[in-house]
Amino acid sequence: MSLLKLTEVTMNFGGLTALKSFNLELAPGEIVGLSGPNGAGKTTVFNVITGVYEPSHGQIFFMEQEITGMRPDLITKAGIARTFQNIRLFKGLSVMENVLIAHHLHLKANYLAAMLKLPGYRREEREMRERSLALLERVGLADLRDEQAGALPYGMQRRLEIARALATNPKLLLLDEPAAGMNPKEAEDLTAFIKEIQTEFDLTIFLIEHHMDVVMNISELIYVLDYGMTIAGGKPAEVQNNQRVIEAYLGVNEDVED
Amino acid sequence: MAEQKRRNQILTTVSILLLLGFIYFAENYLDLYIVRILNVCAIYAILGMSMNLINGFTGLFSLGHAGFMAVGAYTTALLTMPPAVKQQIFYLTPLIKPLDQMNLAFPLALLVGGLLTALVGSMIAAPVLRLKGDYLAIATLGFAEIIRVVFTNTQSITNGALGLKGIPALTNLWWSFGTAAFTLVVLLSLINSSYGRALKAIREDETAAEAMGINLAKHKTLSFVTGAFFAGIGGGLLGNLLGTIDPKMFSFMFTFNILLIVVLGGMGSLTGSIISAFIVTFANEYLRFLDESINLGFFVLRGKVGMRSVVFSATLMFVVLFYRHGLMGSKEFSWDRLLASRVCQRMQGCFKKRLLKGGYDQ
Ligand SMILES: Nc1ncnc2c1ncn2[C@@H]1O[C@H](COP(=O)(O)OP(=O)(O)OP(=O)(O)O)[C@@H](O)[C@H]1O
Ligand SMILES: [Mg+2]
Numbered sequence: 262m263s264l265l266k267l268t269e270v271t272m273n274f275g276g277l278t279a280l281k282s283f284n285l286e287l288a289p290g291e292i293v294g295l296s297g298p299n300g301a302g303k304t305t306v307f308n309v310i311t312g313v314y315e316p317s318h319g320q321i322f323f324m325e326q327e328i329t330g331m332r333p334d335l336i337t338k339a340g341i342a343r344t345f346q347n348i349r350l351f352k353g354l355s356v357m358e359n360v361l362i363a364h365h366l367h368l369k370a371n372y373l374a375a376m377l378k379l380p381g382y383r384r385e386e387r388e389m390r391e392r393s394l395a396l397l398e399r400v401g402l403a404d405l406r407d408e409q410a411g412a413l414p415y416g417m418q419r420r421l422e423i424a425r426a427l428a429t430n431p432k433l434l435l436l437d438e439p440a441a442g443m444n445p446k447e448a449e450d451l452t453a454f455i456k457e458i459q460t461e462f463d464l465t466i467f468l469i470e471h472h473m474d475v476v477m478n479i480s481e482l483i484y485v486l487d488y489g490m491t492i493a494g495g496k497p498a499e500v501q502n503n504q505r506v507i508e509a510y511l512g513v514n515e516d517v518e519d
Numbered sequence: 520m521a522e523q524k525r526r527n528q529i530l531t532t533v534s535i536l537l538l539l540g541f542i543y544f545a546e547n548y549l550d551l552y553i554v555r556i557l558n559v560c561a562i563y564a565i566l567g568m569s570m571n572l573i574n575g576f577t578g579l580f581s582l583g584h585a586g587f588m589a590v591g592a593y594t595t596a597l598l599t600m601p602p603a604v605k606q607q608i609f610y611l612t613p614l615i616k617p618l619d620q621m622n623l624a625f626p627l628a629l630l631v632g633g634l635l636t637a638l639v640g641s642m643i644a645a646p647v648l649r650l651k652g653d654y655l656a657i658a659t660l661g662f663a664e665i666i667r668v669v670f671t672n673t674q675s676i677t678n679g680a681l682g683l684k685g686i687p688a689l690t691n692l693w694w695s696f697g698t699a700a701f702t703l704v705v706l707l708s709l710i711n712s713s714y715g716r717a718l719k720a721i722r723e724d725e726t727a728a729e730a731m732g733i734n735l736a737k738h739k740t741l742s743f744v745t746g747a748f749f750a751g752i753g754g755g756l757l758g759n760l761l762g763t764i765d766p767k768m769f770s771f772m773f774t775f776n777i778l779l780i781v782v783l784g785g786m787g788s789l790t791g792s793i794i795s796a797f798i799v800t801f802a803n804e805y806l807r808f809l810d811e812s813i814n815l816g817f818f819v820l821r822g823k824v825g826m827r828s829v830v831f832s833a834t835l836m837f838v839v840l841f842y843r844h845g846l847m848g849s850k851e852f853s854w855d856r857l858l859a860s861r862v863c864q865r866m867q868g869c870f871k872k873r874l875l876k877g878g879y880d881q
Contacts (some may be wrong), residue, residue: 265611311730333834337732345730351723353849362720368731372741375712376705386713429732 262325264289264465265310265341265433270319272305279305281489282318287433292466293458294480294497301486303469304346307435311343312336317337323433325476335401338366342431344422346438346469352411356421359410360393360471393428399461400424400454416447418452427462436468440475447470452479471509477501485509542692546653555760560800561695562756563866565702567780567792574778575849576710578622578722579648580656584750584777586663589670590639591632591751591771593677596626596686597621599759604685611681613676625689629698629755636751637744639666644740663774682765683758690760698756700791701791707851709745718742719787772828776803776876779835783845791847795881799831806830815833821880837851 265287272280280302287293309316314382315330322328328336342363353360368375368389370382397403400420405413410421420438421471426434439455440448452475470476476483477497485493485500487509493500500506545554566584573581597605597618605614613619623631647658670677677683709715717738720728729735758764780799784791809826838845850856857863 313726313730333729334732334733334734337730343730345727349724349727351720351727353723354719356595358716358719361713362716362728363731363734364722365717372714374713376709378708378712382712389713392530425731513747 262289263287263322264324265467266322267306267310268320268322270300270309270316270321272309272314273317275447278353278489280309280316280486283486283489283491285484287465289432289465290459291482292456292468294476294483295466295467295469295486296471296476296483296500297486297492299471300488301509302489303486304437305489306486307343307469308433308488310336311341313324318343334366337429337431339430339432341435342426342429343435344419344426344437344439346441348418348422350410350422350425352409354410355407356397356410357390357393357406357412359421360396360428361389362392363425364389366429372440381496396424399496417440419451420442423454423458424427424490427458431464433465436466438469438471440470440472448475455479468472523855530626530854535750542696546692555682556804557692558690558695558756558760559698560692560797561692561798562753562760563777563780564699564796565695565749565753565756566708566777567784567796568699568702568789569746569753570708570777571716571781571784571789571792572706572710572749573742573746575781575788575792576722576740576755578741579739579745580652582771582774582778583643583658583659583663584657585769585771585773586659586666587636587640587747587750587756588754588773589663589666589766590636591629591754592764592769593670593683594632594635595625595628595755596683596758597676597766598790599625599687599689599815600683601687603837606610608681608684609675609678611679614678615675620678625694625759629752632755633748633752636754637748640747641740643744645736648736648739648743651866660771660774663769663771667766667769668768668816677766680766682768684763686759686762688759688762690756695756695760698752701794702752703789704743706749714738715740722787731761731773757809771798775835776831779831782835783838785845785847785849786849787849788845788851790852791845791850794846794852802829803831 263286263429264283267283267285270280272285283302283306285306305314308314310321312328312331312333312335320329322329323336323339323341326339328339331339351362354362358420360483368385370379370385374382394403394406397406400423402421402424403418405417410418413421423436423439425452436455438453443451455466455468456479458464468476468480480497482495483493483500484491485503485506487505492505492509493503544715545557566588570584571579573579597701598621601622602620605619609619643662647655647662650658671681711719717728717733718741720731720733721735721738725735776799780795781792783799784793784795806827809830810824858867
């Protein structure tokens with residue numbers, strides 16, 4: 262049984278085809294990487310999975326249910342959580358509030374019950390706080406729970422964003438370049454952290470990573486995109502030696518050095 | 520910690536008792552002019568808080584407040600006016616049945632006014648809240664104008680441009696301050712609840728909020744409708760304070776005044792809105808001379824009608840440009856912060872010094 266399945270997904274933005282006939286199947290418990298040069302269409306894959314964009318063609322299934330074009334909040338409720346390439350925390354709110362907000366989707370008490378602080382709501386609020394605190398302790402941010410999220414150092418913001426995603430209680434976690442902007446040591450710590458939470462929270466992880474060495478290290482399978490097309494897919498070692506992948510990356514490296 | 524909490528509880532209790540004492544005193548001994556201004560302060564505080572929920576806490580740039588107030592004001596007025604008065608003022612076209620005979624107790628009429636406004640809010644929420652930023656502002660502004668035009672033309676319900684006169688003066692300080700306190704308690708409880716956090720999340724980053732499983736349409740509507748409810752009640756209190764209302768009263772200028780209160784007090788601070796409601800209302804009264812001619816004895820300074828509006832608009836511009844956080848930013852009033860503030864520290868310092876030195880100053 263596959264957890265997530267994309268069949269022939271295409272995403273056009275006006276005349277630009279950001280993603281073309283993309284196929285993917287994730288089995289439960291896997292860590293799979295998605296790589297490719299800048300503008301290859303990686304984030305677009307996440308955006309169509311999470312409902313930010315409705316794909317122009319193709320279908321997406323999550324746990325055998327079609328979720329193509331569904332509203333983002335419903336997709337999150339169904340069990341897919343994500344982080345963003347350029348961190349999107351609730352910057353003006355506290356670390357604790359950021360995690361609490363991610364618990365809101367599981368709240369059973371209605372609006373009036375919450376406004377009037379009825380006993381049922383109070384119990385849920387207490388549980389939410391306990392769970393949020395436990396999660397913050399797990400990711401090592403418990404001491405900073407009252408700090409403003411936007412004031413945290415970069416690496417911690419990344420961690421908080423992952424903690425926040427975990428709070429929605431997902432089955433599938435999508436990480437968009439979690440190691441971006443980190444030095445090798447930090448990236449290594451993060452890799453270990455991702456592996457830990459994968460077993461601890463019983464997750465399937467699909468992550469975008471621009472840097473080949475990081476994805477190689479962590480993923481069992483890697484897909485590589487270039488100009489919206491899948492140019493390779495397989496075990497890290499195979500992908501690394503794939504001629505088209507090398508060309509795609511060399512092409513990018515030249516661009517970068519200009 | 521516990522001691523501090525106890526101290527704050529005592530301070531709060533004492534303040535509430537003092538306020539109750541003051542209201543009693545004001546109702547019985549202060550002159551009507553001041554009492555009226557105090558009533559307006561409390562009503563503006565309600566309106567400011569309700570607008571702050573929508574604009575400050577949820578980040579929806581809505582300018583439809585005058586429309587909400589109009590619905591509440593007309594509803595409460597029509598439900599509290601005695602049938603005889605209604606018959607008298609609706610001389611062009613009679614008031615429709617069963618409104619012409621209906622007469623409810625004031626609190627009930629206020630509640631109905633609030634609920635009806637909330638209903639109107641929920642009806643426009645679906646089309647309007649799909650818009651963002653400037654577009655939302657324009658649409659809600661349009662809504663308020665439509666309400667005004669409709670009220671001018673539905674002669675048999677609103678008495679059209681003639682407006683309503685002889686509305687019983689049921690609003691007193693107990694009602695206005697009581698309702699303001701109720702609004703504060705309910706909205707504080709809301710914004711500190713999980714739903715309130717969801718609203719703040721929407722304000723901070725809609726995309727991220729939605730990715731965290733927050734149903735944007737639902738939560739924006741909740742905020743909008745709750746704000747409308749309290750704006751309707753505020754409108755009801757205002758109508759029964761002034762005694763006369765007409766559609767012209769609920770123009771954009773009214774919304775603008777409330778917006779000034781919200782921005783000056785701090786977007787995202789309910790207590791800030793209360794403080795600034797008092798400041799703006801009193802300033803509005805004391806700056807009245809700007810609109811009138813001032814006789815300096817040897818020289819008459821010609822006032823210009825509208826000068827006050829200019830001052831208020833300039834104030835809003837100044838606040839937005841240089842002082843964007845307003846008085847309170849997004850923080851709420853707290854005893855701890857007040858006691859730790861510089862002014863208060865100095866006062867405490869002086870006080871202690873006097874005690875020690877037996878009255879000698881420095
Ligand atoms: N909303 C949009 N409207 C128009 N074009 C878009 C939109 N989103 C993405 N694109 C375009 O689609 C292409 C793929 O973008 P995408 O963000 O998926 O790339 P990426 O692989 O994530 O790149 P990066 O490594 O820079 O993050 C780019 O050319 C981008 O400009
Ligand atoms: Mg990207």
